[in-house]
Amino acid sequence: MGFYRILAVVLFCGILSNNCNAQNFGGGLIAGASTSQVAGDLLGGFNKIGLLAGAYTNLKIKENLKLQLEIIYIEKGSRNPNMHEFNHPNEGKIEINLSYIEIPITVNLQQKENLGVELGIIPAFNMSSSWNSAYEKNISIPKTIPLYKKYDLGVCAGINYHITDNIILNTRISNSIIPIRPHVSGATNGWNKGQYNTVLSFAIHYKIR
Numbered sequence: 001m002g003f004y005r006i007l008a009v010v011l012f013c014g015i016l017s018n019n020c021n022a023q024n025f026g027g028g029l030i031a032g033a034s035t036s037q038v039a040g041d042l043l044g045g046f047n048k049i050g051l052l053a054g055a056y057t058n059l060k061i062k063e064n065l066k067l068q069l070e071i072i073y074i075e076k077g078s079r080n081p082n083m084h085e086f087n088h089p090n091e092g093k094i095e096i097n098l099s100y101i102e103i104p105i106t107v108n109l110q111q112k113e114n115l116g117v118e119l120g121i122i123p124a125f126n127m128s129s130s131w132n133s134a135y136e137k138n139i140s141i142p143k144t145i146p147l148y149k150k151y152d153l154g155v156c157a158g159i160n161y162h163i164t165d166n167i168i169l170n171t172r173i174s175n176s177i178i179p180i181r182p183h184v185s186g187a188t189n190g191w192n193k194g195q196y197n198t199v200l201s202f203a204i205h206y207k208i209r
Contacts, residue, residue, distance in 0.1 A: 029054075030072060030204070038197060043080045048077045052203060053073050054071045071102075074124075074201070077097045095131065098148065102122050104122045155177055158171055169204060169205075170205050177196075
């Protein structure tokens with residue numbers, strides 16, 4: 001996804017959050033970073049760093065309970081910088097690049113004045129996917145490689161720390177509950193039906209209203 005598409009998504013989300021003028025509604029902007037891996041890709045570790053940006057709106061259900069909807073552009077994938085482990089020193093880093101538009105839906109419970117927790121689901125749409133030649137050689141990709149699916153569905157849990165009345169630090173972990181792609185070999189084992197996104201993200205939520 002190019003810069004102008006990202007900007008369009010952020011502007012749209014900003015307009016959405018700014019129009020939440022009912023008494024029980026709030027909203028704001030989101031910016032941060034993601035660290036991710038793809039379970040089942042023969043790599044390991046949260047070594048893939050990406051951007052995330054978007055906006056949110058929420059509805060106060062009770063004094064300490066809110067239902068929140070977000071629209072986020074987020075970069076995910078997998079990366080292994082230790083190429084010598086796979087005997088491909090001239091091929092660059094092993095890397096998978098994925099970008100999504102996510103629509104997290106969370107229930108946010110305020111535990112203390114400046115601390116809250118969240119649980120939710122994350123429907124997502126795959127905007128682009130790519131991998132480099134070093135990854136192909138590492139997993140011996142066959143002639144017909146299964147493509148990454150155009151959709152994803154995950155679950156998430158997180159912590160919201162209120163730095164000020166308008167600035168919230170969100171830390172969230174999420175994991176796919178359906179495969180984002182079958183295993184290249186086609187093998188399945190119980191609940192393991194393919195590859196899955198796992199993401200640990202850190203973001204600032206700036207409250208507009």
